[in-house]
Amino acid sequence: MPADPRKPAAPLSDADAQDLEAFVRKFDKELAAGITALTLLGVLGEGAPLYGYQIAKRLERDAGGVPAGKQGALYPVLRGLEAATLLRSEVQPSLSGPPRRYYRITPLGREALAQCTTRWRATRRIVDTILGGEHA
Template sequence: MSESDACLRTFQKELSAGTVSLALLAVLAQADAPLYDYLIAKRLERLGGVLSGKQSALYPVLRNLDGAGLPHSHVEPSASGPPRRYYRITQTGRDCLRDGSATWRAPRDSVDAVLEGTH
């Protein structure tokens, strides 16, 4: 692996750390009903490829968010397999999404301005 590849992988890892949480909360906020992990992953992929084919990355993020009380979760039996854990965003999660979105936009806009100046 070249130094450039290693740098890119490090950058991608650092960048995706918070963006998955923010995107996940946004998907839950837009949902009309609770969603289970597979449906959340499919929506994230369809809306912008946030997971980039790494659905397993979703589970620790969901657990962390659930532990922080940002979504509420419950388990329901499934007719086609094991029980499923469903998630619905809480008011605290909505507040976090609002604040996180504002926190995301400021550096994004600054970096976009710098990048546009380099072309």
């Protein structure tokens, strides 16, 4: 039986191990950035404007109680989506603390959500098929 191409054939040298670690770190970062942007658009595409903590809680709830990463990591992505005019925000006073920045998806954001969702689903099917996942 041929060896599994996903497993290294021999122990890695220190240099190869470092290269692999750097590659995986970069892959994780890029994957997380895309997924975070897509899920933020998805949550805000449900309708009502939300502030950061509400968004984080909604993501956690939809992930079955598993925290969806660090809440602070959401804000740079929210700012980037706003800079791309996919979201807009406004600060509103809060009765229970400091003012809160509420985010709302824009019409362009809805179109981006639709297109990215289609691409995500197609990519997931292809990757699952190639790697032998559940959709294969």
